[in-house]
Amino acid sequence: xxxxxxxxxxxxxxxxxxxxxxxxxxxxxxxxxxxxxxxxxxxxxxxxxxxxxxxxxxxxxxxxxxxxxxxxxxxxxxxxxxxxxxxxxxxxxxxxxxxxxxxxxxxxxxxxxxxxxxxxxxxxxxxxxxxxxxxxxxxxxxxxxxxxxxxxxxxxxxxxxxxxxxxxxxxxxxxxxxxxxxxxxxxxxxxxxxxxxxxxxxxxxxxxxxxxxxxxxxxxxxxxxxxxxxxxxxxxxxxxxxxxxxxxxxxxxxxxxxxxxxx
Amino acid sequence: xxxxxxxxxxxxxxxxxxxxxxxxxxxxxxxxxxxxxxxxxxxxxxxxxxxxxxxxxxxxxxxxxxxxxxxxxxxxxxxxxxxxxxxxxxxxxxxxxxxxxxxxxxxxxxxxxxxxxxxxxxxxxxxxxxxxxxxxxxxxxxxxxxxxxxxxxxxxxxxxxxxxxxxxxxxxxxxxxxxxxxxxxxxxxxxxxxxxxxxxxxxxxxxxxxxxxxxxxxxxxxxxxxxxxxxxxxxxxxxxxxxxxxxxxx
Numbered sequence: 001x002x003x004x005x006x007x008x009x010x011x012x013x014x015x016x017x018x019x020x021x022x023x024x025x026x027x028x029x030x031x032x033x034x035x036x037x038x039x040x041x042x043x044x045x046x047x048x049x050x051x052x053x054x055x056x057x058x059x060x061x062x063x064x065x066x067x068x069x070x071x072x073x074x075x076x077x078x079x080x081x082x083x084x085x086x087x088x089x090x091x092x093x094x095x096x097x098x099x100x101x102x103x104x105x106x107x108x109x110x111x112x113x114x115x116x117x118x119x120x121x122x123x124x125x126x127x128x129x130x131x132x133x134x135x136x137x138x139x140x141x142x143x144x145x146x147x148x149x150x151x152x153x154x155x156x157x158x159x160x161x162x163x164x165x166x167x168x169x170x171x172x173x174x175x176x177x178x179x180x181x182x183x184x185x186x187x188x189x190x191x192x193x194x195x196x197x198x199x200x201x202x203x204x205x206x207x208x209x210x211x212x213x214x215x216x217x218x219x220x221x222x223x224x225x226x227x228x229x230x231x232x233x234x235x236x237x238x239x240x241x242x243x244x245x246x247x248x249x250x251x252x253x254x255x256x257x258x259x260x261x262x263x
Numbered sequence: 264x265x266x267x268x269x270x271x272x273x274x275x276x277x278x279x280x281x282x283x284x285x286x287x288x289x290x291x292x293x294x295x296x297x298x299x300x301x302x303x304x305x306x307x308x309x310x311x312x313x314x315x316x317x318x319x320x321x322x323x324x325x326x327x328x329x330x331x332x333x334x335x336x337x338x339x340x341x342x343x344x345x346x347x348x349x350x351x352x353x354x355x356x357x358x359x360x361x362x363x364x365x366x367x368x369x370x371x372x373x374x375x376x377x378x379x380x381x382x383x384x385x386x387x388x389x390x391x392x393x394x395x396x397x398x399x400x401x402x403x404x405x406x407x408x409x410x411x412x413x414x415x416x417x418x419x420x421x422x423x424x425x426x427x428x429x430x431x432x433x434x435x436x437x438x439x440x441x442x443x444x445x446x447x448x449x450x451x452x453x454x455x456x457x458x459x460x461x462x463x464x465x466x467x468x469x470x471x472x473x474x475x476x477x478x479x480x481x482x483x484x485x486x487x488x489x490x491x492x493x494x495x496x497x498x499x500x501x502x503x504x505x506x507x508x509x510x511x512x513x
Contacts, residue, residue, distance in 0.1 A: 107367060111360060117487070118332045118356055 006038045046098035046149040048072050050083045051225045052184030053094035053153045054215050056196045057162045057177045058203035061236035062155035064092055065212045067219075068245055069227035070099045076227065084233045086240045088113055091127040091156035092233045093134070096181040097169065098149035105148060108137070127156030127163040131173070139171025151181035156235050162200070180215075183223040188215035205234070217248045274390035286394055287387055290417035293396035294343035298473065299430035299464045300329065302340060302400040303440070303457050304412035308450035308481030309402035310491075311340040312457045314432065314465055317472040330478045330490070334359035336369055336404045338478050338488035342430035343397030343417075351399050351415075354382055372403030372411030376421050384419020394418070398429040402488070404480040432464025439463060450481040454491055458499035462507055475500060 002008065006026075013031060026037040048070045055064035070078030083102065085093045087109045095102035109130065116125055125133075131154040141147050147169040154165045165175040177200045178192035195211050196203060203211075212232055220228045228247040233240065255261040271277050272285030279285060299314040313329040329348065330340045333355035341348030358378045362370035379399065386392050394417045401413045414429065415421040425445045428436035439460045448456070458475065465473055477491040477499070491499075 107363075111363060114335055114360070114363070117335055120328065120332060 005041070040145075043146045046101070048077065048099040049149075049225070050081060050096045050099055050102065051223055052180060052182040052188065052219055053083065053096045053151070054180040054184045054188045054192065054212065054219075055094065055153045055155050055164055055178070056192055056203075056208060056211060057164055057200040058196070058205065058208035059201055060205060061157045061162055061234065062092070062164055063205075063208045063212055063232065063234050064094050064153060064155050065216055065230055065232045066094045066096070067216070067227045067230035069225070069229075071225045074225070076225075079227060079229065080245075082231065082242075084231055084242055085109070086233070086242060087130055088125060089239050090158065090235060090237075091125075091130050091154065092235055092240055092242070093130070094153040094155070094181075094233070096151045096153075101148040101150050105134070105137075105150065105152070109134075126158035127154060128158055130154060130156075131163070131165045131167065135167045135171060135173045138167050138169060142169060142171045153179050153181060155179075155233075156240075157237050160237065183219060183226070184215070187218050187222055191215050191218065213248045217250060220248070220250060275387050275392070275394055276390040284387065284418075287418045290343075290394040290396045291398075294398045294417065294429055295431065295433070297342045297344075297397075297430045298329070298470075299428060299432035299436055299461060300340045300342040300398075300400055301426070301428045301436050301440070301457055301460055301464075302402055302412050302414070302424065303426045303443075303445060303448075303453045304402065304410050304424065305445050305448040305450055305453045307408070307410070308453070308479055308484075309338065309404060309410045309412055310450060310453045310457050310477070310479045311338050311400060311402050312461050312478075313340050313342070313476040314430070314461045315474040315476050316470050317474055320472075324474060328476065330476050332488045333375065333401075334363075334369060335487045336480060337372070337375060338402045338480055339399055340402075340476075340478075341397045341399045344395075345397075347395045348397040348399065351379060351383070351395060351397065355379055355401070369406065371405055372401065372413060373423070375403065376401050376411075376413035376415065376423070379415050380419050380421040382419075383415055383417065387417075387419055400427060400429065402480060404486045404488075406486075408482065408486065410480065428460075428464075432461075432466070435464045436460050450479055450483070451495075454479065454495060455499045455502050458496075459503040459506055462500075462503040 053066040066083040068081050069076055070081040083095050085106050087093055134152055138148055149169050151168040156163050164179055166179045167173050178196050180188045216230055219226050229245050231243055231245055233242045271279035275286035298316040301312050303310045311330055315329055331352045333339050339352050358375055359370045383395050387394050399415045404410050412424045413421050414424055414427045426440035443456055461475055477496050479491050480488045
């Protein structure tokens, strides 16, 4: 297998040293020993990806949801990926984007919590601290032209205050009452904003669950890379609770009326 | 009793004619002169306790910890040169983190004991370094809730134990430990027993003040190594003092 795209379509050269690769420009003519040239392109695309993560603030804390699909392009490849990662007792990080980068972030956060435990100084990393740490990590990777290809939602309760923030592969951050990544930003965010904004301290748990389910239903109808199997995480002052996977009811009856679909 | 090395004890790289490495034996002396540390492995967890001799009333209570964590599920107590103990804990933390980085899994008690044993024994091979002057008790709990307890001596030798003690009061402590039925004990009982043992070992005449450091790994601590909650510790200390008073009345 020839792993170097810049050599495809060209005649093979016997003198080539397979291990001498220079990432930036072509510095030697074809007959000499440079295997490949050109930009490093492996950093420019994610491989196995997760779709939207949605989250909102409600009366008792934060509610977040993400489906369990890991897509390999258009192939619905892994159907049990947990994209909501609890960190410590009061924070959940929801990840969309590249799954292997998500797993790496999970490892980094786990190791961070272990180090804090060993310090044994009475301090525990809270949601705003984890948010800041992730922001710096994402921005630094972007500045090295090797991003972690994710959009992360960080939600939790810290010292009685509800925290909800967004960090992405460019290191862009913002905090808001409602957050959605990927397709959710287009389809779910309007629903979230209409039903939550201004009322985050009054919204009950049942209402919040209803809003989340409605958004996930819309996303399943319209996002072609989504799945009707998702988890919902709730973070309150009492701690984190991630539900077992479940799905929402859908109505595909309209298909009958469309020529070419249905029976 | 003790024999002087006379020339064979200048470096740890030298044997004596009768096959002893004196520097390692001297390192053991450093351990024997220090405050007692005890570890108990019971049915559902691990308890570690240290008799922390208080050198000065100016020291903040609860500072200068002798028991430290090496990962979420590993607790380490040492007796002997405190700085050497801390160095070993630092190494244990690095080993535990490295295992997590490679295998994405917490390191087992057996493996970390082996790593520390190898590390300590490396310091008994070269004349340019001195052996560690501390004995380290390593308690760990794996994901299935199975506890393990190991103790590494200055020579690098380590064994797995149900109960072990090092330091000044180790002979008294070992006698007391042997009376206990550890495999059937719960962690709550073990906390009381270990406190009583530490109080029994403490020699009031020689060292006036001591602070008790008590830690555990059990289901109640969610399989994490943490210091025993204050109320449970105080109850254990109260019971220990009571039983000591009873013994004195006899």
